[in-house]
Amino acid sequence: MKGVEYSGLKAVDGPIVVAKRSENSFYDEVVYVRDKYGEKKTGRIIDINEETVLVQVFGSPSGLDLDDASIEFLEEPMELNVGRGLLGRIFNGLGKPIDGFPQIIAEKKVNVNGQPINPYARLYPRDFIQTGISSIDGMNTLIRGQKLPIFSGNGLPHNNLAAQIIRQAKIRNSDEDFVMVFAGMGIKYDVAQFFKHTFEESGVLSKVVMFQSLADAPSIERIITPRCALTAAEYLAFECNMHVLVVMTDMTNYCEALREISTTRGEVPGRKGYPGYLYSNLAELYERAGKIQGSSGSITQIPILSMPNDDISHPIPDLTGYITEGQIVLDRELSMKGIYPPVSGLPSLSRLMKDGIGEGMTRDDHAAVSSQLFAAYSKVKSIRNLASIIGEEELSDLDRLYLKFGNQLESRFFTQGEYEDRSIEETLNLGWEILSILPVSELYRIKEDLIKKYHPAYKK
Numbered sequence: 001m002k003g004v005e006y007s008g009l010k011a012v013d014g015p016i017v018v019a020k021r022s023e024n025s026f027y028d029e030v031v032y033v034r035d036k037y038g039e040k041k042t043g044r045i046i047d048i049n050e051e052t053v054l055v056q057v058f059g060s061p062s063g064l065d066l067d068d069a070s071i072e073f074l075e076e077p078m079e080l081n082v083g084r085g086l087l088g089r090i091f092n093g094l095g096k097p098i099d100g101f102p103q104i105i106a107e108k109k110v111n112v113n114g115q116p117i118n119p120y121a122r123l124y125p126r127d128f129i130q131t132g133i134s135s136i137d138g139m140n141t142l143i144r145g146q147k148l149p150i151f152s153g154n155g156l157p158h159n160n161l162a163a164q165i166i167r168q169a170k171i172r173n174s175d176e177d178f179v180m181v182f183a184g185m186g187i188k189y190d191v192a193q194f195f196k197h198t199f200e201e202s203g204v205l206s207k208v209v210m211f212q213s214l215a216d217a218p219s220i221e222r223i224i225t226p227r228c229a230l231t232a233a234e235y236l237a238f239e240c241n242m243h244v245l246v247v248m249t250d251m252t253n254y255c256e257a258l259r260e261i262s263t264t265r266g267e268v269p270g271r272k273g274y275p276g277y278l279y280s281n282l283a284e285l286y287e288r289a290g291k292i293q294g295s296s297g298s299i300t301q302i303p304i305l306s307m308p309n310d311d312i313s314h315p316i317p318d319l320t321g322y323i324t325e326g327q328i329v330l331d332r333e334l335s336m337k338g339i340y341p342p343v344s345g346l347p348s349l350s351r352l353m354k355d356g357i358g359e360g361m362t363r364d365d366h367a368a369v370s371s372q373l374f375a376a377y378s379k380v381k382s383i384r385n386l387a388s389i390i391g392e393e394e395l396s397d398l399d400r401l402y403l404k405f406g407n408q409l410e411s412r413f414f415t416q417g418e419y420e421d422r423s424i425e426e427t428l429n430l431g432w433e434i435l436s437i438l439p440v441s442e443l444y445r446i447k448e449d450l451i452k453k454y455h456p457a458y459k460k
Contacts, residue, residue, distance in 0.1 A: 035063030081106035093213030186253030380406030
């Protein structure tokens with residue numbers, strides 16, 4: 001019964017407590033657990049049977065005693081206060097303010113688990129987002145309403161890249177601005193401060209909502225954090241008609257927390273100990289991106305995940321790749337060469353790119369230039385492997401031109417400053433300039449009329 005406290009617990013194991021079930025209890029219900037000192041702790045039901053409930057307590061389990069503790073069932077799910085006052089605020093992983101200001105004036109409270117979207121109501125993403133980063137705009141274009149993750153590794157500059165995208169992202173031929181929702185799960189304090197200072201210095205903090213669950217927070221909080229962030233994003237996008245860019249880092253920490261809770265519940269493990277429902281659980285988050293009929297707003301997601309041991313076949317990047325529409329892969333070898341951002345040219349892709357580029361959106365040569373850059377760079381990789389065996393002096397003149405092309409692509413096209421914002425025209429013109437290293441006969445993926453229109457040799 002709501003509002004009634006039941007005394008006594010059946011078992012306590014760290015932050016997990018077992019209590020007698022209330023008549024109306026349900027999975028994901030929020031409860032209050034009062035310890036022997038009278039302090040009230042928030043918890044969530046993570047398992048339930050006919051007689052008992054399993055509750056994960058947020059925060060320290062100290063003071064929980066079998067006889068002197070009590071539990072109150074609130075008979076409601078985890079909810080978030082939403083309103084336009086969300087912008088410019090910093091919250092913890094549960095949606096409580098941690099910036100020194102009071103709770104926002106809420107227009108309503110919303111279930112953080114979200115509501116199912118009718119597939120028929122979804123609109124196909126088509127609008128080009130200019131990030132100002134050539135390796136993304138030119139070859140792996142981000143589209144409004146898309147979910148495009150960054151696959152990275154420990155020590156690679158994925159946070160810098162995400163911050164740069166947040167600073168520079170804009171919709172072409174539109175004065176509509178992005179608002180940002182940032183979700184940090186299990187991140188270190190210095191990472192949280194990096195993003196906060198970046199937003200302050202660039203003047204975008206007033207358009208950012210931050211949710212931070214630091215590394216010392218309970219693992220259950222990491223499960224709630226992205227749900228709070230996406231609930232805020234859905235309100236801003238679909239009720240306030242804003243274009244929302246959601247950055248979630250690090251999804252690996254989220255999945256580790258999911259594995260920890262699954263082990264605590266005694267569930268049968270799947271690949272590498274992760275629960276068998278990892279795919280569907282990730283899909284619950286990723287599928288909260290997009291555009292829907294009846295609203296001019298949109299949610300574009302950029303989840304960041306650090307691949308354990310740089311293994312792209314690990315369950316987390318593997319399953320993420322099935323759900324999302326492409327990926328931006330950061331390469332350790334490029335990073336060691338001093339290239340920023342170290343976006344790997346071949347494994348990276350954007351599956352929605354074809355629908356957001358071309359005449360009227362970017363430029364008529366965009367698709368052809370991108371395709372030719374991919375094809376030529378792929379050949380560079382093969383020639384480099386050959387040169388490592390027979391020596392560069394044994395290569396043909398054409399092969400040496402390809403090596404020169406590859407070096408120029410990496411040092412000029414892929415490489416740019418952390419605060420350098422290139423327009424799509426600058427990116428495409430640079431692509432043509434580097435392609436001009438190769439004979440025109442090698443540009444077999446570009447139509448002749450486009451070559452005559454944009455190739456530097458024909459402009460002289």
